[in-house]
Amino acid sequence: MSDTLLRISNLKIEGRSDETWMPIIKGIDLELKKGEVLGLIGESGAGKSTVGLAAMGYTRDGVRITDGEVLFDGVDLVKASLPDKRALLGKRIAYVAQSAAASFNPAHKLINQHVEGPVRHGVMSRAESEEDAIRLYERLRLPNPQEIGFRYPHQVSGGQLQRAMTAMAMSCRPDLIIFDEPTTALDVTTQIEVLAAIRDIVDQFGTAAIYITHDLAVVAQMADRIKVLLRGEEVEEASTKEMLSHPKEEYTKSLWSVRSFKRPAKPAIQTDATPVIRLKDVNASYGQTPVLHDVSFDIHEGRTVAVVGESGSGKSTAARCITGLLPPTNGTVELDGEALPADFRRRSKDQLRQIQMIYQMADTALNPRKSVGEIIARPVEFYMGLKGREKRKRVDQLMDQIELPASEFYDRLPSELSGGQKQRVGIARALAAEPKFIICDEVTSALDQLVAEGILKLLAQLQDELKLSYMFITHDLATVRAIADDVVVMKDGRVIEQGPKADMFTPPHHPYTDLLLSSVPEMDPDWLTKLLEERGRDNVGDMATDKMA
Amino acid sequence: MITLLWIIGGLLALLAISWVLRKLAQVVSGNKPLFRDMPLAVAFGYVLGVVVLAFGVWLWFQPNAVFFRWFVQGLAISVVAAYAFRLLGRTIGTKATKKAFRQMPLTASFGFLVILIYAICAIFAGVLAPYGQAEVFQNVNVLPGGNPATGGDPAHLLGTDQIGRDLLTRLIYGAQNTVGIAFATVCLAFLVGGSLGFLAAVFGGWLDNILSRIVDVLMAIPSLIFALLLMTIASAWAGSQQWLLTVYMVLIIALIDSTRVFRLARAVGQSIVVMDYIEAAKLRGEGLGYLIFREILPNATAPLLAELGLRFCFVFLTISALSFLGIGIQPPLADWGTMVRDLAQFINFAAFSPLAAALPLMAAGAIALLTVAVNFVVDWMLHKSSGLKE
Structure with a gap:
């Protein structure tokens, strides 16, 4: 028997759009040995997920394989019949989806979904499989492995769910697992636990894996080899070490250099200046549940304050207090030294x-039924009272500022724009009001790295031109490094630490800041191993239980 | 019992045949994926389709199957007319309408054609109809067809009713009365139900609670019985003034149907209100009118339009039903529901004289045709608007 588990040769895939078939994958070759982990990276639309699914002989609706073969252990999955494929899928090839929360059936307990595969394929009896599930949960360091399987999906956290999904994929001891962005939706600290768990279990069982992601630092931890895709074509492929140290192609280099964008920090604040926005001992609650406790910080003219923390730390709630959507129960928000009414009305x-x-999800932040021109024109008309030709002139000017020429984009609907372009329209809408202060709520987290960098550069440039102040809400510390002047760290509704960026990134830190900082994946392939050794294995599991409490 | 066994036995035989045919196809075609992966149910479907088709051909040649032949002929004429209408639309008109006609399926162009014909009938009823809608003639119970040999009369192409009113005239005027009143009612129902539904979605809280509970109470009463009850009261108020009764009927049906619209508008509105762009508009300081009509409404048009198509048909059927029961549109106004009621007993002659049975079917067919046409058009609009989003 040869060493090769999966061989994809000259794979071509087409997708249907506007009544015609457009090529999505234009001839990809791929080879995977037993027990090997291959990283597939690229921007969205590069065809990573399509290749991942094709490796199982599956295509989404409206997508078809036109040429090439997918040889899994001697069986061509493109030509195989449905019953033949069914015998392989789940048993020898498994799939872990990006959103575990959306992939588990919310109406059934975790363990009941876990045992489905083994029982159906006749690998184990129900009782055996349940026992095995508990062992797997233990190996993946899920808290309470005896009991967690008997919970419903909504009763466990996102990181735990992702690990339960990995356990489920392992249930039949497959030869190949396809991971489709398994950690993209998770916080940095949670991401580490999942990464460590996945890597361990893949090592232990000698499972081969295809790891799909757009995050280079993550793939560096997981993969033996990396393949870079761009618009359905392979850019290059090399072993992880070689790829990180000597990327050959220009495109790969550009991907690598994204993380190097950094703007110079501004000089320290003059203490006597009135801040644009000042939060004074703000407390807030949703119903009876308090979410903010005595939050105070200042944002000065022309500066960017990054508010960082995990989800649930209260950073978005602080923004809602500033905008007046959630009136604080206590404390005040000041604009230019004057207290603002608590309620925006x-x-x-x-x-x-x-x-x-500016919102995180540009998709929901723009009215899908209005053209780009109308969206930007509304605040111009509403606040400035401009009409007719003057309004159009101002909109054109704004569209120039966001680098979307009005001649081309004015009449387009949001659905006809890319993610980055939508986000630019969101920026233009905010600028149209000619504000002093803009809240950027995770504005780059839904974007590819190259696009995100473009947005960050644009925001920095606008700040210099217009003397804007930003409150930059994010959980991505790389972004903080790139753009912030001051940093506020939040946890459980409290400000843990705050100060100029330079101070925050040099030790000593508050222990929580330290945890956050050390959890950001680095490009060094040994980073995860070192980190886990430093922290000690058991710690990682404890963190998960901490968060549940 | 025996028949049932025959049917089950026949179906099982078909299943066996389809299995054999699939196997045969697999062998002959050299195991092509089309046949190899074809589920048995699909093969069964093909075989059943062939059998049904054969049955249709056989039925066509039976001397008694007059209605079946009429139906098939009508279907063929509809398809040809729809095709011709689409061809016409593709060659004449502005750039936009030409484009719309190019993308249109046959069903939608048929729907448009029917609605257009109905609209022309309704608007120009006075010019198109050969006689007045209350005009009474000597010849009663003339059969349609206009051929004296089969009991027709060239002066009355579609025949006359029991008291000698020309049916073609009354069908044309019926379009004006029935469709016009249904249209007014549905517009009113949407205006009231839609605005209140959006208002409840935007405000939430006590306003939402009060409105929703009122709607719940109204919906708890069976709608036709409720309408009958209210119409009885209304007829006492209207007294001898017939037009006033019609106005009351519009208001009553609009009120009852607006509850359904309210529920939909509220549900759709609630899912739109949570979007970030609504939050952005609120934070901009926009007023309520702008929020509802400029931000929410454009995003709710697709489901509302679908509801409009259905609602229109229901309203239309309710009016016909009320007229059928004698408390809807009052004589001498022509109305399709009343026509069906007046001529209903002729359906008993279907076995002996298909032409006599056609008398009530013409009005019923007019109702059915419009219902189908409106739904075809709405389906297409929905498809188009959902396609735009992707």
Whole structure:
């Protein structure tokens, strides 16, 4: 028997759009040995997931394989019949999806979904499989492995669910697992646990894996070899070490250099200046549940304050207090030294104008039924009272600023824009109000790295031109390094630490800041191993239980 | 019992045949994926289709199957007319309408054609109809067809009813009365139900609670019985003034149907209100009118339009039903529901004289045709608007 487990040769895939078939994958070759982990990286739309699914002989609706073969252990999955494929899928090839929360059936307990595969394929009896599930949960360091399987998916955290999904993929001891961005939706600290768990279990069982991601630092930890895709074509492939140290192609180099964008930090603040925004002992709660406790920080003119923390730390709630969507129960928000009414409905038009917001999901932030021109024109008309030709002139000017020429984009609908372009329209809408202060809520987290960098550069440039102040909410510390002047670290609704960026990134830190900082994946392939050794294995599991409490 | 066994036995035989045929196809075609991966149910479907088709051909040549032949002929004429209409639309008109016609399926162009014909009938009823809608003639119970040999009369192409009113005239005027009133009712229902539904979605809280509970109460009463009850009261108020009764009927049906619209508008509105762009508009300081009509409404058009198509048909059927029961549109106004009621007993002659049975079927067919046409058009609009989003 040869050493090769999976061989994809000259794979071509087409997708249907607007009544015609467009090529998505234009001839990919791929080879995977037993027990090997291959990283597939590229921007969204590069065809990573399509290749991943094709490796199982599967295509989404409206997508077809036109040429090439997918040889899994001697069987061509492109030509295999449905019953033949069914015998392989789940048993010898398994799949871990990006969103475990969306992939588990919410109506069944975890363990019941876990045993389905083994029982159906006749690998184990139900009782054996349940016992095995508990052992797997233990290996993946899930808290309470005896009991966690008897919970429903909504009763466990996202990171745990992702690990339960990995356990489920392992249930039949497959030869190949396809991981499709398994950690993209998770916080940095949770991501580490999942990565460590996945790597361990893949090592232990000698399972081969295809690891799909857009995060280079993550793939560096996981993969033996890396293949870079761009628009359905292979850019290059090499072993992880070689790829990181000597990328050959220009495109790969550009991917690698994204993380190097950094703007110079501004000089320290003059203490006597009035801050644009000041939060003074703000407390807030949703119903009876308090979410913010005595939060205070200042944001000065022309500066960027990054608010960092995991999900649930209260950073978005602080933004809602500033905008007035959630009136604080206690404490005040000041704009230019004047206290703002707590509820946005009681603020004046001018006060509303001064504070603008850019949203994380550009998809939901733009009305899908309005053209780009209309979206940007509305605040111009509403706040500035411009009409007709003057309004159009101002909109054109704004569209120039976000580098989307009006001649081409004015009449387009949001659905006809890419993610990055949508985010730019969101920025233009905020700028149209000519505000002093803009809240950027995770504005780059849904974007590819190259695109995200473009957005960050644009924001930095606009800040210099227009003397804007930003409150930059993020959980990505690489972004903080790139753009922030000051940093506020939040946890459980409290400000843990704050100060200029330079101070925050040099030790000593608050222990939590330290945890956050050390959890950001680095490009060094040995980073995860070192980190886990430093922290000690058991710690990682404890962190998960901490978070549940 | 025996028949049932025959049917089950026949179906099983078909299943066996389809299995054999699939096997045969697999062998002959050299195991092509089309046949190899074909589930048995699909093969069964093909075989059943062939059998049904053969049955249709056989039925066509039976002397008694007059209605079946009429139906098939009508279907063929519809397809040809729809095709011709689409061809016409593709060659004449502005760039936009030409493009719309190019993308249109046959069903939608048929729907448009029917609606267009109905609209022309309704608007120009006075010009198109050969006689007045209340005009009474000597010849009663003339059969349709206009051929004296089969009991027709060239002066009355579609025949006359029991008291000698020309049916073609009354069908044309019926379009004006029935469709016009249904249209007004449905517009009113959407205006009231839609606005209140969006209002409840935007405000939430107590306003939402009060409105929703009122709607729940109204919906708890069976709608036709509720309408009957209210119409009885209304007829006492209207007294001898017939037009007033019609106005009351519009208001009553609009009220009852607006509850359904309210529920939909509220549900759709609630899912839109949580979007970030609504939050952005609120934070901009926009007023309620702008929020509802400029931000929410454009995103709710697809489901509302689908509801409009259905609602229109229901309203239309309710009016016909009320007229059928004698408390809807009052004589001498022509109305399709009343026509069906007046001529209903002729359906008993279907076995002996298909032409006599056609008398009530013409009005019923007019109702059915419009219902189908509206739904075809709405389906297509929905498809188009959902296609735009992707």
